[in-house]
Amino acid sequence: MAKSRFEYVREFENHERLLPECYIVVRIDGKKFHEFSKFYEFEKPNDLNALKLMNASAKNVVLHYKNDIILAYGESDEYSFILRQNSTLYNRRTDKISTLFVSLFTSNYVALWTKYFPQKGLDIKHLPFFDSRCVTYPNLKAIKDYLSWRFVDTHINNLYNTAFWMLIKKCDLTTEGAEERLRGTLSKEKHEILFSECGINYNDEPEMYKKGSLITRKGEILHEDVIKQIEHFFEGF
Numbered sequence: 065m066a067k068s069r070f071e072y073v074r075e076f077e078n079h080e081r082l083l084p085e086c087y088i089v090v091r092i093d094g095k096k097f098h099e100f101s102k103f104y105e106f107e108k109p110n111d112l113n114a115l116k117l118m119n120a121s122a123k124n125v126v127l128h129y130k131n132d133i134i135l136a137y138g139e140s141d142e143y144s145f146i147l148r149q150n151s152t153l154y155n156r157r158t159d160k161i162s163t164l165f166v167s168l169f170t171s172n173y174v175a176l177w178t179k180y181f182p183q184k185g186l187d188i189k190h191l192p193f194f195d196s197r198c199v200t201y202p203n204l205k206a207i208k209d210y211l212s213w214r215f216v217d218t219h220i221n222n223l224y225n226t227a228f229w230m231l232i233k234k235c236d237l238t239t240e241g242a243e244e245r246l247r248g249t250l251s252k253e254k255h256e257i258l259f260s261e262c263g264i265n266y267n268d269e270p271e272m273y274k275k276g277s278l279i280t281r282k283g284e285i286l287h288e289d290v291i292k293q294i295e296h297f298f299e300g301f
């Protein structure tokens with residue numbers, strides 16, 4: 065392209081690069097999905113089709129970037145994509161990686177929507193959009209701890225949400241009543257409330273709800289023993 069006298073404005077751009085030799089995590093998260101899930105009447109606490117749609121969108125991102133991705137892990141309205149330490153994707157430019165991942169994810173989410181929600185068209189005033197960030201982790205311990213952090217978050221949120229919604233659905237409590245009932249309770253007590261008051265054995269809940277979803281570089285989606293298997297996925301990285 066011909067140079068113009070305006071060309072100098074490019075100098076104002078900065079191309080921040082992610083630290084070399086570090087694992088890169090790209091985490092995306094749905095914007096106001098609490099409202100979004102209400103508007104599209106997601107089943108509470110877990111809408112199976114909504115989770116499948118997240119997984120299918122993430123899987124396409126993994127397959128597109130399979131040479132750089134080690135694995136992806138997702139729950140609720142979020143997904144984390146882990147890139148290998150020596151990835152040179154887009155010269156490790158933060159903006160490029162973050163924006164391209166989240167826009168590829170979002171366009172898949174929109175394109176696949178009707179497959180998972182055939183009865184509900186997307187409303188132009190309630191479109192899904194996601195935020196995105198890139199974080200670098202310097203070693204294997206840190207990256208495993210990162211995944212364990214998200215994994216524990218899935219567990220804590222799902223146990224709370226399951227107890228909360230079952231108190232409403234099965235015990236006819238109001239939202240305030242359910243919140244009150246659960247205030248200050250330990251994990252063990254939530255299990256007990258679910259069992260004795262709602263007739264639900266939390267251990268029998270689907271693995272995907274309790275443990276989240278892990279996507280391998282080959283595009284397999286796993287829900288069991290996710291954290292126990294992490295060691296195996298990082299072999300060679």
Ligand code: ATP
Nearest residue numbers: 094095096097098101106109110111114115140141
């Ligand atoms: P923010 O814009 O800050 O991320 P948010 O409303 O998206 O706000 P999150 O903490 O990301 O808040 O939580 C996502 C919310 O989306 C959950 O609390 C839940 O209400 C809803 N949600 C996401 N996925 C599902 C699902 N599969 N089934 C039911 N509800 C879901």
Ligand code: ATP
Nearest residue numbers: 065066153154155157159160161163164165167168
């Ligand atoms: P990069 O991924 O680096 O941005 P690119 O192929 O998108 O690569 P750009 O410099 O962004 O390169 O140029 C966009 C190209 O897309 C144009 O050169 C043109 O070939 C094509 N294009 C974009 N919009 C139109 C349009 N409305 N009609 C025809 N071609 C278009």
Ligand code: MG
Nearest residue numbers: 093094095097
């Ligand atoms: Mg969100």
Ligand code: MG
Nearest residue numbers: 093140141142
């Ligand atoms: Mg979230």
Ligand code: MG
Nearest residue numbers: 160163164167
């Ligand atoms: Mg372009």
